[in-house]
Amino acid sequence: MNAPRPYPGDVAPDTADAEFWRACRERRFLVFRCGECGRAVWPAGGCPGHGMAPMAWEPASGLGRLRTWTVVHQRYATSFDDPPPNVALVELDEGPLVHAAVVGAGLLEVGMRVQVDFQEAAPEVVIPVFRPVRGPGDTLGA
Template sequence: MSAPRPFPEDVAPDLADAEFWQGCREGRFLLLRCGTCGRAVWPAGGCPSHGMAPMAWEPASGLGRLHTWTVVHQRYATSFDDPPPNVALVELDEGPLVHSTVIGAARPVIGMRVEADFQTIAPDVVIPVFRPVRGAGDTLGA
């Protein structure tokens, strides 16, 4: 990339998601889990069934399937030029859909198995991305 990846400078982790971002810095993908029904929730917030029931961050597998994706051709910053970035929606094995990007695949395939990886985009800023599952013979699987 020709320049560092931009990110909103006015956005900083708060009490609701600070643990998630710390997990990313440590290479761990975390999800919130409802203390009442056990449902995994994304993004950080209340449970769809139980509102603001007690919630706790827990390690997640980081595994899922590519639900859909698109390539962004509108130029917003030179750091996104080569190659143009993709925006992906990943359905995690735990259930939630997560917006991210897929790396390591020239042309992602809907349904392919993916796993979380982490990219440092600025000092102390690490974001989750997804890549094809390593060693998976049939990435489309059942």
């Protein structure tokens, strides 16, 4: 068995994103939303138009489109599975761009519909990944 995967960023969650990682453990996906204009941002940070006041984590659909990706051929940790992992840029339906892996896809295509799923990376660490949406109305858990 492989060693536990490193925590994203190799750091424990801080107060800004602790709620996000708690939601991931519960298999829920959140975005940070501006209370002034309603714009969703990810990761947690300020609104481009309104700074940090007020911002809150809110549920997101977890649906989006694959914008681009790269395949990582150099394994820096033995805990990453073969084949080489990809790092994708997904544009969420809510607007923000999210970096994550796309799993279970085989061939990746720009514009393909994806939906968030979750993988346990280490004890008490669950990370979001994306899977392809196979057809109209075909979403995970539907």
